[in-house]
Amino acid sequence: MSGFTVVNPGMFSLIQDAGRHGFHNIGITTGGPFDNYSFNWANRLCDNLESAACLEILVGGLVLESNISTQIAITGADAPIKINDKSVDGWRTQNISVGDQISIGYASAGCRSYLAVAGGIQCPQIFGSASTVKREKLGGLHKNGQALMQGDLLPCNTSQVKITRSVAEQYRPQFDGDVAEIRMILGYQQSQFETSQLDRFFTAVYTISQQSDRMGYRLEGPAISTSNNEMLSEGICLGAIQIPADGQPIILLCDRQTIGGYPKIGSVFSQDIAKLAQLMPGRKIRFKAIDIEQAQILLRQSAQ
Helix, strand or coil: CCCEEEECCCCCCEEEECCCCHHHHHHCCCCCCCCCCHHHHHHHHHCCCCCCCCCECCCEEECCCECCCCCEEEHHHHCCCEEEEEEEEEEEEEECCCCCEEEECCCEEEEEEEEEEECCCCCCCEECCCCCEECCEEECCCCCCCCCCCEEECCCCCCCCCCCCCCCHHHCCCCCCEEEEEEEEECCCHHHHHHHHHHHHHHHHHCCCCCCCCCEEECCCCCCCCCCCCCCCCCCCCCEEEEECHHHCCEEEECCCCECCCCCEEECCCCHHHHHHHCCCCCEEEEEEEEEEHHHHHHHHHHE
């Protein structure tokens, strides 16, 4: 079998494709890339389908050795990239030959990188997806949904394409700033929160807790109270911000549970999920409310 041998898996590296859609009715979550923006650009650079499987690398430390000739692209966090000890740029294609070693160092800004290979990683699919969801023990190379391990072989096909592609600087995300502003849309349950509680929520600065992962980001800051701490469980959308009994908000993310029974103050604007994906525990965020019309305008503008 041809592809890339994992010399060092790094801190936490996962195979992710576009996600496992259409199975919430049987309790299976979507999974997929946390930073969908960087994931999509990595695949576009390699002329892949949008659903092609890539690697999501948390913080860094990944080292691969190739036994094929192909092209790769690495996007996402600001992290040093080397091919055979020579520094190369991210957000552009790189030609790879048999025996080449690719290493991604530790990120200095942002925290998740995406590595795409021409043609995608040829990983077996479960429920229509190769995405790794450790909590559900699904996807990836291992039966129990494990992250990459030393000695794994990432199956990939040879590609003779040598076209150089790159992403213009203005389309690359910036990771600076002490407090990240996260746009959100208030939900239909906002009436369960008094105006004073909504004001507190939108003026507060929250810290991402150490108890955070791809399932959800727990926040630490001013507690928000609600008139109804218990309700019937219902479906959970990506980015839903729920308020549990302790009043500390939780943002539910790509590996979230499919149903929940806490009141939800609203949902993170879809484009800002990628921003959250690049924030490690300890980073600070504040929320800014936008309405549905503003969100639709922003989405249309980004599609032009």
